[in-house]
Amino acid sequence: MKKAIFLILLSCLFQAEAQSSALTMADSLYATGSYTKAINFYAKVGSSRGNLQIARAYNSIGNYDKAILQYESLMDGSPELQIARFELGKLYLKTKRFDDGRKLFTSLVSDDANNPEYLYYQGESFRELDQSASSLVAYKKAVEVDSTHLKSIFQLGKYFVVKQETQEALKYLNLGLLFFENDVSLINLKALALFNNNEYSKALPFFERLLELEEHKPHIYGKLAHCYFKEWDFEKSKNTYHALIRMDKDDPDPYFNLGHVFLKEQQLDSAKFYIKKSKEVQDPSFHREYRSLAGIAREEEDLKGAFEYYKLAFKEEPSDYMAYYQICTTADQLFKDPNLKLQYYENFIKKFGPDIRYFSERAKKRISELKQELHFAKD
Template sequence: MNKALLILIVLITLKTEAQTSVLQHADSLYLNGNYSKAIEQYKTLTKTEEVFDKIAKAYIAIGNYDAALEYYQKSLEANPDDALVKYEYAKLLSKTKKFKEASTQFNELVYIDYKNPNYHYELGLALEALNDSTAMNRFRSAYDLDQTHQKAIYKIARSYVKKRAYEQAEYFINKGLESYENNVSLISLKAQNYYNKDDYKNSKIWFHKLVQLGESSEFIHVKLSVIHAELSEYEEAIEQRKRALNFNPYDSNGLFLIGTYYERLNDYENAEKYILQCLKLKDVPLDYEYQKLGTIYNRQQKYKEAIASFQTALKENPDNINSAFYMVVSKDKYYADTDAKIKLYEDFKTQYPESFYVKLANMRLQELKEEKFMNED
């Protein structure tokens, strides 16, 4: 063998082995949670296009979704027929509220493999977020392909519960519970379905099943309290209302109802105690407390909950401009549509033209309009 050729083969072999070693090291770093270091190693590889998807996953792991989307796009450019990468990319688009782009990707996946139920389900989620009425068709397709698909069943059943189509709702709920009897989402729907048709005895059974499974929320305990009261089980109604108060101690209506239940039991001392607490709360605006709660939610990036808190604060005190502006900012963070964001700030300026926050609103409006202009280009 020619000496020069032999040397070339050795060099190529050494280079290949070195690249393999780097890849193995990068994979090891990723598996052990050292994601940033893994990204650095992946990027040193000669054929980076072969690990674009791994780089994307590492960026997801450290919370850099923009970079992850960029590398998924690069991966698809290099491997346009890779359905797995397309699926992960589409899911991340949905997660980052880019629902229109996500629906496009999921539509392509459905075309590639129509019999994959999860492609239909994920497409349904994206369409639902876009308020597209065809979303339910996708959930039904997912169910038709897999009649044990719990998430698709939940979406279908919930739509019937909302429409008060009791029999259809019951059918799908029972289908789901056949394959997963402890699905708390479906159990909750079953309890609500009975509640909506005033079947309190059966509703009570299923709400209590939720509690037995470790579920506890203001919604569950309020519903149980109402049910027990309807069945004249006032001691149980009081117990459930008190548990609901753990989630919302400022619920003056809840305090009032506890007082009325004690009255039914002829316990007038406790009846007086709770009704006085109710009246005391009704005389004290709670806008500051809800405003504070909203700012705490914002710090945790729980924008949906923050919006609800500021809305409550404004109900308590409609003149609280701070809460009004904070709610606009929260919606700005939560909404995906730029036009909707622009309208929020313009509406605020119209409603509070003399507010100090108008200056801040104008600054944000300029940013949003520039962003919209760039996107249109």
Template structure:
């Protein structure tokens, strides 16, 4: 009778295991439940089946029963802790992982997972466990990322580079570490050095708004304007409500003398801004200047001054546009004198332009005087 009972139980386990393997979790659970003597293996299989079909609270219950039956099996505790994290039971998961770390302190995975839970709990000691995991295993990519990001936030750039490159040496295509290094150079304004890392991310098919926008800026600062424009356009497909992106794209178009496209981009930026737009209006004026459309340039400069009457650069450019547009030296002089009237005594706003304006005023006064003498002689 004992033999028949044992043989029947073994047969039930095989059937249940087969059902579990095929993904028929509900039937597997029913079959496991019929087994009268449930050792830790059976309890764990029931827990795993519940986890697989998404009945997490039942799964946690059976993991607990299995651990109570034998608390020395680390793998049971690990699976239990993972599910605790999945169900947002972070404090309990912290307790289980702490126990695993205490008994297996040379296991980098346990150190990393405890750090992850500490991070969820906003516990500042999390970094200690990430660093220990990385010290125990320099190929541990996730802990390497956490440590390098920690020091990136602290702006310890050289340390970030050392740590992230150490991780990449064992896995050169880790997108998280490539992203960390790209940001590390970007924050330092080392645009040329950042480019290969952003390009590598794109080659690995990791694309998002941040990558395209950042790479666009790097290309722009590296004077690769066509490449920058292409990346700005891709970034705008993710989010077309970013005025600074249109402004930068306009500047890139302007640099390669595509003035119509530059104007369109500046105007797009203007429509999105709910902050002072004097500078953008003057940017449009400067594009018209390149096209030698002086009346339009003057109109835009006046709009900029209407937005900000104390905008010295706009006042100077208005005078310069008038200088190019009008033939009458007196009219030109009036614009320059207006600048001096507003900013001549301002040692801050007008300082940069004062020398140029004074020199041009002297030239125009001499020209006007020469014209008077010519008239008198005739």
């Protein structure tokens, strides 16, 4: 009897040692990225921890279907195993099973409402399901639980920036920047929130800070240049647009905007050069360039040139009522024949009259004056 018990104990000891050895080997293989070999050793162990590592290994090699099955099997055997539920929930999101993720994270939040990660991923599930109101509630709760929860702060800031609710956006972005002052995503969102609210002087230093942090992206240069322009710092605006042009010589916008900086300085030759350059580098739709060139021609008192540019602008964009109205007013100044002037104004009424009330009224008033002029000329 004693001998039998001894043999049983000895067998258990050898089995425990074998499992321990297999677990050690599996952990070593997992740590060095040999996931398939690690799975084989974890399978020999047969413990909850081993099964969890098998799920993680399948996840690491991208076999998400097997990883999900392994996690779900773990949950069936140990429903209280929160780490497995948490990792499965994230895997549901990765594989676009958003409603499954929502259910799982809602369950986790129910078990532990003070875990900001559970709340954040619950918010992510709702966001992917286009349930914005519920996602905002989850993100806000995550921040209430942990005021430094960067991912939730970012999502809240981004949402309110997109919605152009500047004060709400700044509330969360400023909170995040208290703890993460050099976080480029938060700085970028704050700069955009202020820029979109036309607070260019306040946005400017944040765009400058992004460049200091090596965020050399075209949209940053473009908005920074516009801030300088709005603050009447034309030299910095020009330098920044030139930097943007060096980044992409085929983007028409920097040339166009640079032309308007020179126009603001009344440097008309340079303004024409850059606006024409914008026309040259872009696909053939030059509506805005022709209108700007028409405006410059008017500044130069070149009515004939302005008239031709306005006609070209309208040809490019036949729905632009302002371009056609400018054709009318320029023709009114350029030509002597009142019949010709009358023809342009009447065409404006035919094309746009019912929709453009203010300019239609002005056109009708001028039509009346021209008809009266013609009447007196006959007399």
